[in-house]
Each structure stands twice: as C-alpha cells, then as structure tokens.
Amino acid sequence: MLRRKRALGFTLLELLIVVIIIGILATIAVPGFVRFTRRARAADGQNMVGAIMTGLQVYYLERARYTNVTTELDMTIPTSDTFIFTITSGASPAVVQARGRSGTGAEGLTVIGTLQSSGARSITVLGL
Numbered sequence: 001m002l003r004r005k006r007a008l009g010f011t012l013l014e015l016l017i018v019v020i021i022i023g024i025l026a027t028i029a030v031p032g033f034v035r036f037t038r039r040a041r042a043a044d045g046q047n048m049v050g051a052i053m054t055g056l057q058v059y060y061l062e063r064a065r066y067t068n069v070t071t072e073l074d075m076t077i078p079t080s081d082t083f084i085f086t087i088t089s090g091a092s093p094a095v096v097q098a099r100g101r102s103g104t105g106a107e108g109l110t111v112i113g114t115l116q117s118s119g120a121r122s123i124t125v126l127g128l
Contacts, residue, residue: 037105041082042125045098045111048078052085052096053113053121060117066094082106092117100127 055073060066066089070077077085083098083106096113100106108127115121 034105038109038128041100041104041106042109042111042128044080045083045100045106045109046123046125048080048083048085049096049098049111049113049123051075051078052087053094053115053123056087056089056094056096056115057119057121060094060115066090066092066115083109083111 052070052073055075055077056066059073067073068087068089070085070087082101082104084101086097088095088097094115096115098111100109110126111123112126113121113123
C-alpha cells in the first residue's frame with residue numbers, strides 16, 4: 001500500500017486569513033499610536049515652554065520687565081527639532097509660543113504659555 005506524504009506548509013487560504021487579521025489589528029493600533037505620540041510631543045512642548053517661562057520670570061524679578069530676546073535670559077534655552085519657539089512680551093503678559101515643525105509629527109500642535117507680572121502662569125495646548 002502506497003502512503004501519500006502530507007504536504008508541508010500553509011495553504012493560500014490560511015495565509016490570506018492571517019494577512020486579514022494583521023490588517024484589522026493594524027487599523028485598530030495605528031491611530032492609537034499616532035494619538036499617543038502627539039500627546040507625548042505636546043508634553044515635551046509644555047515642558048520646554050515652562051522652562052522658558054521660568055527664565056522669563058527670573059528675568060522679570062531682576063529687571064522689572066520682560067524680554068523678547070532669548071539670549072538675554074540667564075539660562076540655556078531648550079532646543080528642539082520638534083518645535084519653533086517665539087517670545088512676545090510687553091509690560092505684561094509675556095507669551096511663549098511653541099509651534100510644531102512640519103515633518104516631525106507635531107504639525108498643527110501649538111503650545112502657548114502666558115506669564116503675568118503677578119507670577120500667574122498658564123499653559124495651553126492646541127491641536128491635540
């Protein structure tokens with residue numbers, strides 16, 4: 001009696017089912033991952049804006065005015081490949097803005113920090 005050897009490997013149908021399952025899992029996971037990374041980038045921007053605001057507050061306590069020039073602050077300004085920072089100040093309030101650079105995953109993110117001469121501060125994130 002001749003015995004047939006069973007073919008080793010997977011059938012096309014089994015491979016197709018696996019590919020479909022992976023595709024379904026990817027459509028569920030990828031948007032969540034993108035949201036997570038945007039929130040992480042926003043938190044990074046908040047930390048950097050907070051650091052610049054602290055430097056502005058020290059500058060204000062020493063000179064009774066704010067500055068728009070980051071080199072006048074007695075601190076190392078955080079550098080970022082993700083955000084572009086601007087400082088706008090008059091008498092009060094001082095506004096520190098971090099805009100997300102294009103191509104970094106932070107496009108459309110804006111972090112705005114407001115610092116009053118009384119010391120009150122607020123940080124707002126737009127674009128999440």
